[in-house]
Amino acid sequence: xxxxxxxxxxxxxxxxxxxxxxxxxxxxxxxxxxxxxxxxxxxxxxxxxxxxxxxxxxxxxxxxxxxxxxxxxxxxxxxxxxxxxxxxxxxxxxxxxxxxxxxxxxxxxxxxxxxxxxxxxxxxxxxxxxxxxxxxxxxxxxxxxxxxxxxxxxxxxxxxxxxxxxxxxxxxxxxxxxxxxxxxxxxxxxxxxxxxxxxxxxxxxxxxxxxxxxxxxxxxxxxxxxxxxxxxxxxxxxxxxxxxxxxxxxxxxxxxxxxxxxxxxxxxxxxxxxxxxxxxxxxxxxxxxxxxxxxxxxxxxxxxxxxxxxxxxxxxxxxxxxxxxxxxxxxxxxxxxxxxxxxxxxxxxxxxxxxxxxxxxxxxxxxxxxxxxxxxxxxxxxxxxxxxxxxxxxxxxxxxxxxxxxxxxxxxxxxxxxxxxxxxxxxxxxxxxxxxxxxxxxxxxxxxxxxxxxxxxx
Amino acid sequence: xxxxxxxxxxxxxxxxxxxxxxxxxxxxxxxxxxxxxxxxxxxxxxxxxxxxxxxxxxxxxxxxxxxxxxxxxxxxxxxxxxxxxxxxxxxxxxxxxxxxxxxxxxxxxxxxxxxxxxxxxxxxxxxxxxxxxxxxxxxxxxxxxxxxxxxxxxxxxxxxxxxxxxxxxxxxxxxxxxxxxxxxxxxxxxxxxxxxxxxxxxxxxxxxxxxxxxxxxxxxxxxxxxxxxxxxxxxxxxxxxxxxxxxxxxxxxxxxxxxxxxxxxxxxxxxxxxxxxxxxxxxxxxxxxxxxxxxxxxxxxxxxxxxxxxxxxxxxxxxxxxxxxxxxxxxxxxxxxxxxxxxxxxxxxxxxxxxxxxxxxxxxxxxxxxxxxxxxxxxxxxxxxxxxxxxxxxxxxxxxxxxxxxxxxxxxxxxxxxxxxxxxxxxxxxxxxxxxxxxxxxxxxxxxxxxxxxxxxx
Numbered sequence: 057x058x059x060x061x062x063x064x065x066x067x068x069x070x071x072x073x074x075x076x077x078x079x080x081x082x083x084x085x086x087x088x089x090x091x092x093x094x095x096x097x098x099x100x101x102x103x104x105x106x107x108x109x110x111x112x113x114x115x116x117x118x119x120x121x122x123x124x125x126x127x128x129x130x131x132x133x134x135x136x137x138x139x140x141x142x143x144x145x146x147x148x149x150x151x152x153x154x155x156x157x158x159x160x161x162x163x164x165x166x167x168x169x170x171x172x173x174x175x176x177x178x179x180x181x182x183x184x185x186x187x188x189x190x191x192x193x194x195x196x197x198x199x200x201x202x203x204x205x206x207x208x209x210x211x212x213x214x215x216x217x218x219x220x221x222x223x224x225x226x227x228x229x230x231x232x233x234x235x236x237x238x239x240x241x242x243x244x245x246x247x248x249x250x251x252x253x254x255x256x257x258x259x260x261x262x263x264x265x266x267x268x269x270x271x272x273x274x275x276x277x278x279x280x281x282x283x284x285x286x287x288x289x290x291x292x293x294x295x296x297x298x299x300x301x302x303x304x305x306x307x308x309x310x311x312x313x314x315x316x317x318x319x320x321x322x323x324x325x326x327x328x329x330x331x332x333x334x335x336x337x338x339x340x341x342x343x344x345x346x347x348x349x350x351x352x353x354x355x356x357x358x359x360x361x362x363x364x365x366x367x368x369x370x371x372x373x374x375x376x377x378x379x380x381x382x383x384x385x386x387x388x389x390x391x392x393x394x395x396x397x398x399x400x401x402x403x404x405x406x407x408x409x410x411x412x413x414x415x416x417x418x419x420x421x422x423x424x425x426x427x428x429x430x431x432x433x434x435x436x437x438x439x440x441x442x443x444x445x446x447x448x449x450x451x452x453x454x455x456x457x458x459x460x461x462x463x464x465x466x467x468x469x470x471x472x473x474x475x476x477x478x479x480x481x482x483x484x485x486x487x488x489x490x491x492x493x494x495x496x497x498x499x500x501x502x503x504x505x506x507x508x509x510x511x512x513x514x
Numbered sequence: 515x516x517x518x519x520x521x522x523x524x525x526x527x528x529x530x531x532x533x534x535x536x537x538x539x540x541x542x543x544x545x546x547x548x549x550x551x552x553x554x555x556x557x558x559x560x561x562x563x564x565x566x567x568x569x570x571x572x573x574x575x576x577x578x579x580x581x582x583x584x585x586x587x588x589x590x591x592x593x594x595x596x597x598x599x600x601x602x603x604x605x606x607x608x609x610x611x612x613x614x615x616x617x618x619x620x621x622x623x624x625x626x627x628x629x630x631x632x633x634x635x636x637x638x639x640x641x642x643x644x645x646x647x648x649x650x651x652x653x654x655x656x657x658x659x660x661x662x663x664x665x666x667x668x669x670x671x672x673x674x675x676x677x678x679x680x681x682x683x684x685x686x687x688x689x690x691x692x693x694x695x696x697x698x699x700x701x702x703x704x705x706x707x708x709x710x711x712x713x714x715x716x717x718x719x720x721x722x723x724x725x726x727x728x729x730x731x732x733x734x735x736x737x738x739x740x741x742x743x744x745x746x747x748x749x750x751x752x753x754x755x756x757x758x759x760x761x762x763x764x765x766x767x768x769x770x771x772x773x774x775x776x777x778x779x780x781x782x783x784x785x786x787x788x789x790x791x792x793x794x795x796x797x798x799x800x801x802x803x804x805x806x807x808x809x810x811x812x813x814x815x816x817x818x819x820x821x822x823x824x825x826x827x828x829x830x831x832x833x834x835x836x837x838x839x840x841x842x843x844x845x846x847x848x849x850x851x852x853x854x855x856x857x858x859x860x861x862x863x864x865x866x867x868x869x870x871x872x873x874x875x876x877x878x879x880x881x882x883x884x885x886x887x888x889x890x891x892x893x894x895x896x897x898x899x900x901x902x903x904x905x906x907x908x909x910x911x912x913x914x915x916x917x918x919x920x921x922x923x924x925x926x927x928x929x930x931x932x933x934x935x936x937x938x939x940x941x942x943x944x945x946x947x948x949x950x951x952x953x954x955x956x957x958x959x960x961x962x963x964x965x966x967x968x969x970x971x972x
Contacts, residue, residue, distance in 0.1 A: 092561050114560045116540070117917065118908045166818035167898075169905025186912060188905040366614030441615030444563050444635055449913035453561070 106279025120287030139255015426485030550724025564732030583700015590663030684963030722753025792862025834868030
């Protein structure tokens with residue numbers, strides 16, 4: 057019922073994040089596929105203070121989508137303050153708020169019919185705006201103020217802590233989210249990716265106005281921000297407007313060292329617990345490549361597609377259709393550091409062990425046997441189609457470009473199709489063998505409290 | 515096919531959308547085939563997807579009162595046929611591929627029209643058009659599919675018992691009477707009256723090309739698309755359908771119901787009544803149609819774009835739920851239901867209130883509508899409201915599929931004027947006197963739907 061979703065926990069949204077993107081497989085009987093993100097329409101510019109701007113001009117409609125991306129996701133949270141980046145995102149929208157007036161940026165955007173929201177992910181925070189094109193120039197100075205000059209009033213911080221605490225409590229009631237967090241925690245016991253994006257009650261208690269100020273001063277600086285715009289704007293004019301709004305803020309070094317990579321898992325990690333669920337929930341995961349290994353990323357995107365995306369996916373035809381699981385989801389979101397391929401599934405309590413074995417068998421099979429040329433072609437087609445629909449709207453395209461800008465460059469969103477197209481069956485087999493090692497699997501199971509037999513041992 | 519189910523059961527979503535203020539980069543191509551089918555092609559190179567919408571001007575008034583839900587049942591019965599085809603016909607594998615990628619087929623019905631659509635990559639446009647031409651106008655409506663559709667629709671109706679949604683249904687009954695316009699999906703009783711023979715006869719009578727418009731958006735050259743439309747839709751024979759006029763009701767009405775499960779999501783400990791109060795508004799073909807949108811924006815409630823209701827703190831604290839005005843606002847305890855693109859349009863406000871406050875709050879909310887007759891908006895109120903409406907409309911066009919549906923609907927049901935541009939200019943011309951005139955003309959009667967958390971009487 058709450059429409060006021062200005063600040064939202066940044067659980068990645070599959071529809072926006074290019075979890076896996078794709079490539080052109082041209083069916084012989086069909087005309088060639090076209091361009092999804094046309095590079096000829098994209099213009100880029102960097103201000104003297106380091107703020108980066110990417111503009112894709114689309115003049116068909118009087119609409120513009122803007123994403124202000126900040127490298128300030130949970131990856132950047134101090135070890136004892138999980139949720140600090142997310143808390144900071146919340147506070148962006150409290151600065152200047154009074155009982156009678158909403159925050160100026162919100163009033164400016166939504167008061168004139170536009171939309172604004174924000175989310176925090178593991179690698180970045182983003183503020184999204186969609187509005188009529190003629191309104192955008194008036195918004196930019198206030199956006200700059202909101203991002204770069206936020207205030208952290210202790211009273212508002214205390215108030216917002218309650219709001220976030222309630223979010224955390226509500227999340228505990230959503231079993232699949234809890235399961236997924238548990239899987240990440242088991243896979244990354246040391247790395248920040250293992251911590252909840254929103255933090256927990258303990259870490260939240262440690263965050264105060266001073267820590268927020270320090271975090272903001274460190275990461276919310278022009279050279280750590282990228283603006284991505286798609287819509288009815290003229291790039292050179294927009295660059296000038298951004299210069300006026302953001303140009304006076306000085307560049308500041310971001311004093312941050314990447315965390316040590318999580319050591320490889322030498323043995324399987326299994327966690328089984330009783331939870332307040334009606335059916336058994338199974339989370340199975342393997343570490344996946346980070347963005348520095350782009351060829352592996354593309355291969356992994358194809359592997360996850362083959363296994364879990366669509367009605368012909370192996371987990372659908374070989375596991376769900378045989379009633380070993382009742383529903384499942386496979387996800388692999390590319391990250392700056394190594395990510396995670398995660399399968400979550402709902403299982404009848406008495407089929408749990410059979411289901412676990414069946415899921416593991418599919419990963420083992422693809423690692424051992426690889427795939428045929430035909431299967432690979434179908435997966436490329438599927439991935440390519442998904443990528444096209446992921447980029448349907450202007451805001452969708454901002455999401456793709458901004459996502460990769462934060463972990464690499466927006467250019468990868470443009471090149472992605474070609475990169476996936478270059479993947480070979482040998483690549484796939486090699487990547488599957490390296491990453492889908494049963495000795496490196498992470499398994500988390502939530503069983504319902506009622507007595508049950510988890511099925512035959514395997 | 516899970517997404518297809520979801521799309522089929524969201525017939526009301528598109529009602530919020532209006533023609534926007536497009537500045538055509540490339541003017542759409544309009545034409546009419548010899549069989550009366552209207553065509554519209556929008557060449558759009560923002561991505562390589564194509565969107566096809568076939569909109570039929572088949573209104574709820576076409577359904578006999580005791581067979582409400584016929585149009586929804588047609589959609590669901592056809593959908594069963596589609597799903598079967600995708601499983602068994604290799605020529606339809608492109609549909610399955612697109613469905614897996616979050617595109618594919620969808621269908622919806624609302625008060626004024628029914629819509630069949632296809633979303634796919636551009637190279638699949640010929641197949642998509644050919645499929646829709648055959649299946650929208652000459653589908654195989656089998657007994658098995660019909661029975662399956664009855665089950666699905668019945669379960670959808672059962673699921674629509676959430677507070678708010680059910681109160682809105684009560685309000686529609688009070689305003690529109692027991693006609694199919696009040697039951698867009700029918701009721702268990704009306705569905706029980708419908709046979710496959712009824713369904714087939716209804717489809718044969720109304721689903722004809724001379725009541726239809728097809729719109730295509732995508733990168734394929736417009737002339738080429740026009741040829742494809744002519745090839746696929748040209749051979750269809752015209753029908754003889756004559757559309758009935760909408761039923762007219764006079765006088766005010768209230769509907770009251772008890773709902774022991776009435777709670778606010780996230781606030782399960784608060785006992786509330788749910789209230790919808792509203793008034794008739796200019797229909798989509800009325801010269802004052804844009805005034806309805808201006809009135810909605812003048813009143814609010816939207817704290818980010820504060821209207822008269824937003825500024826009335828006493829109203830918010832007077833809801834009796836123990837919240838300050840600001841907190842009640844954040845929780846959206848009062849919401850505005852937007853005008854409908856309908857021949858029986860209305861404006862309505864929904865509120866959650868303490869049970870003992872339902873009656874005074876009803877009076878107060880109604881008073882905001884009535885006051886416009888004597889206290890029209892100031893110049894500042896009017897300017898803000900118009901800008902808000904204009905931007906909201908522009909945003910409705912974000913996304914290729916949205917744009918295509920807007921245009922198809924505008925062409926099929928004959929929205930005012932030369933489509934997009936005229937709504938905007940008419941919006942710009944709305945005056946305070948127009949608002950006063952509409953209030954005097956329409957707001958003399960009202961309707962109310964109320965749900966109390968326990969059995970009560972009025």
